[in-house]
Amino acid sequence: MRPFKHIQASTIEEAAALAAHEDVMVIAGGTDLLGTLKDECLPYYPNYLVDLKTVPGLDTIEETDTELVIGALVKLQDIADSELVKTHAQALAEACGRAASPTIRNMGTIGGNICQMHRCWYFRCPDNRFVCARKGGKECYAYKGDNRYHSILGIEGNCLAASSHDSAPALAALGATIVTTAREIPAEDFFHANGLRSNVLENGELVKEIRVPKTEKSRFEKFALRKSIDFPLVNCAVAEDADGQIHIVLGACYPSPKRMTDAEECVKAGVTEESAQAAGDAAVSKVMVLSHNEYKVEIARTLVKRTLLRLVNE
Numbered sequence: 001m002r003p004f005k006h007i008q009a010s011t012i013e014e015a016a017a018l019a020a021h022e023d024v025m026v027i028a029g030g031t032d033l034l035g036t037l038k039d040e041c042l043p044y045y046p047n048y049l050v051d052l053k054t055v056p057g058l059d060t061i062e063e064t065d066t067e068l069v070i071g072a073l074v075k076l077q078d079i080a081d082s083e084l085v086k087t088h089a090q091a092l093a094e095a096c097g098r099a100a101s102p103t104i105r106n107m108g109t110i111g112g113n114i115c116q117m118h119r120c121w122y123f124r125c126p127d128n129r130f131v132c133a134r135k136g137g138k139e140c141y142a143y144k145g146d147n148r149y150h151s152i153l154g155i156e157g158n159c160l161a162a163s164s165h166d167s168a169p170a171l172a173a174l175g176a177t178i179v180t181t182a183r184e185i186p187a188e189d190f191f192h193a194n195g196l197r198s199n200v201l202e203n204g205e206l207v208k209e210i211r212v213p214k215t216e217k218s219r220f221e222k223f224a225l226r227k228s229i230d231f232p233l234v235n236c237a238v239a240e241d242a243d244g245q246i247h248i249v250l251g252a253c254y255p256s257p258k259r260m261t262d263a264e265e266c267v268k269a270g271v272t273e274e275s276a277q278a279a280g281d282a283a284v285s286k287v288m289v290l291s292h293n294e295y296k297v298e299i300a301r302t303l304v305k306r307t308l309l310r311l312v313n314e
């Protein structure tokens with residue numbers, strides 16, 4: 001790996017001000033970022049890494065009457081183990097508990113999880129060999145290439161890479177709010193393409209905390225090739241909001257997590273075996289499969305049904 005200078009930030013505002021510079025990136029647990037630097041997948045290499053782990057006060061999970069407030073530096077394993085999260089946002093606890101491996105969950109933070117870059121093998125090819133659409137190039141190489149892990153629900157920003165963060169569909173289904181150094185962003189709007197980023201953060205804007213409305217009813221399911229350490233082929237989260245409305249979000253099927261409003265219509269009157277099946281069918285009624293990924297359709301259909309049935313049967 002090429003050398004870089006390491007700056008330990010004392011406040012999130014200081015980190016944000018530094019991050020606004022072109023040759024600076026921020027690092028939290030480093031489980032995602034260091035791999036991209038080692039492989040030199042990006043079109044640039046930072047001279048400075050600003051370490052967020054030295055910023056105090058961002059590693060707690062707190063509650064108000066209506067919300068959980070989760071600091072950006074809370075480790076995925078701590079979220080998975082938290083009784084507060086298991087009680088009031090079970091889908092998020094399940095999602096964090098299914099991400100990566102125990103080692104990575106004990107290093108990786110929730111802020112890093114929602115800000116990790118896409119896992120497309122063209123985008124992440126070592127030595128930046130593919131200047132793909134996400135990097136400002138003309139082409140998404142997955143379109144004609146090996147697209148077995150890519151989007152089945154269409155293209156976003158000329159990119160077919162599938163979102164790969166496990167926490168993202170859970171946060172979107174739960175109606176969470178991402179609080180940054182500049183503003184508050186609904187999780188449903190956060191994960192959209194923005195140049196190299198897999199979210200709408202601007203330069204010098206960092207995630208401070210995540211606010212999650214409490215609900216006793218939410219679940220998450222993930223399908224991956226390996227049960228131990230693997231990115232999702234498809235993941236799904238469902239959550240009931242304060243008005244009793246069920247939100248259904250699919251991940252790893254589109255460049256950002258996607259709310260399945262047609263599927264939600266199917267379970268408006270309640271979740272039964274039949275309505276859950278109808279919701280699964282509706283979720284995949286408008287797919288745009290590529291040459292190698294049609295197999296994901298059946299997985300998505302089944303995961304929607306399975307997650308809904310867990311919501312009412314457990």
Ligand SMILES: Cc1cc2nc3c(=O)[nH]c(=O)nc-3n(C[C@H](O)[C@H](O)[C@H](O)COP(=O)(O)OP(=O)(O)OC[C@H]3O[C@@H](n4cnc5c(N)ncnc54)[C@H](O)[C@@H]3O)c2cc1C
Nearest residue numbers: 028029030031032033100108109111112113115165166207
């Ligand atoms: C082998 C392997 C398997 C994995 N499997 C999974 C999986 O199954 N599911 C899954 O979801 N993920 C997976 N990951 C991805 C990821 O590493 C972890 O999920 C982890 O949560 C990333 O957090 P981190 O703190 O280490 O992030 P870092 O690596 O420190 O940062 C990741 C990115 O986010 C940015 N960033 C970090 N914190 C902030 C902040 N507060 N504000 C703004 N930007 C920020 C960094 O600049 C960087 O671009 C895997 C990674 C590896 C290496």
